[in-house]
Structure formats: structure tokens, C-alpha cells
Amino acid sequence: MTIRFEAMPTSDAEHLWNGGTDAYGFLPETHISDGPGHPCRHCLGNIDAGESYLILAYRPFPAAQPYAETGPIFLHARPCRRYTAEEIRPPVLETSPDYILRGYGENDRIVYGTGAVTRQESIAAYAADLLARDDIAYVHVRSARNNCYQCRISLG
Structure with a gap:
């Protein structure tokens, strides 16, 4: 996967x-x-x-x-190039020891029980586990401190 x-x-x-x-x-x-x-x-x-x-x-x-x-x-404030190395954890996720990962269904609603504070080095593994489920369409990565949206993870 x-x-x-x-x-x-x-x-x-x-x-x-x-x-x-x-x-x-x-x-x-x-x-x-x-x-x-x-x-x-x-x-x-x-x-x-x-x-x-x-x-x-x-x-x-x-x-x-x-x-x-x-x-x-x-x-x-000025146009920048969109992140394209999609299979590699982006630099934005290297600045904190952990992040909140949360799964969402096709209806764009939280799938309860999926939210977890996840260590930086475990982000890919936990996201893959969530995305292996039939009820998860994508995962959001958010700040574990302020809950700010960082990026989305989906199947490649």
C-alpha cells in the first residue's frame, strides 16, 4: 500500500x-x-x-x-510550488514530535475512534492502517498542540 x-x-x-x-x-x-x-x-x-x-x-x-x-x-503570500514528493513525509511534519491523525469517510465526516496523537516516525504506518479500512477515505494530519490542519493523506 x-x-x-x-x-x-x-x-x-x-x-x-x-x-x-x-x-x-x-x-x-x-x-x-x-x-x-x-x-x-x-x-x-x-x-x-x-x-x-x-x-x-x-x-x-x-x-x-x-x-x-x-x-x-x-x-x-507569493505563489509557491505545491508539494509534489507525495510519498515522502513533508518538511511541515518534521517540526513537532507528534501530530493528530484522524480518519474521514467518503461523506467527509470523522470516523469515530480514529483520532490519535501519533509520533512523527509513526505517521505513515498509522495512516496506512487507517486507509486499509473500508470506512476510511482519507486522513487529516493536524497539530497535536493547536489542532491546525497540516495536510491530507490518501492512497497513492
Whole structure:
């Protein structure tokens, strides 16, 4: 079984780079990075010190519904290349010792009992275990400290 780590779709990022509003209908805030701690959800790398970035509310689901979590994320203020090494754990997941992984069904709703704080080195194995189940369509990776969306994992 091959899993892939998926960044924010480029269409979502382009919408924001072109002056679009976030999940709450607001324009993103623009800030200047002071260094580590600002992971871009499109390139899945850190936004370096001195680079401008956007803070916005993001809902990584196709439609609003009770399980469609919305929260703050960072995005380079200027277009960046979408993360493409999908079979390799991205740099954004190297900055914390653990993350929350949670499985979702085809209906984009949480599959209860799947959420777990997972050590960095166990992310791929736990995601593969979840994706082997018939009731799991994809997995979200979120910050274990702040619950912020990091990326999506699906079958490759």
C-alpha cells in the first residue's frame, strides 16, 4: 500500500493569492515571518524569516457541514510550488514530535475512534492502517498542540 501526503490544492491557494477571501469570507492577513513556526500549507515547507505570508481561515472540505473543521493556517503570500514528493513525509511534519491523525469517510465526516496523537516516525504506518479500512477515505494530519490542519493523506 502506497500513501501520499497531499498539500492544499493549488486552486485554493491561487484563489487566496488572487485576492480571494478565506473560509469565513475575510481577506487573509499579511505578515512577515520571523523564522520557523510558519508552515505553508501549499508547499508544505517553512516560510523563512523575512518572507511575507498570509494567515487565513481554511476549511479543507468540499462543503460546510458539522464535521468540516475550519481553522487558521499559513500560506506564502507569493505563489509557491505545491508539494509534489507525495510519498515522502513533508518538511511541515518534521517540526513537532507528534501530530493528530484522524480518519474521514467518503461523506467527509470523522470516523469515530480514529483520532490519535501519533509520533512523527509513526505517521505513515498509522495512516496506512487507517486507509486499509473500508470506512476510511482519507486522513487529516493536524497539530497535536493547536489542532491546525497540516495536510491530507490518501492512497497513492
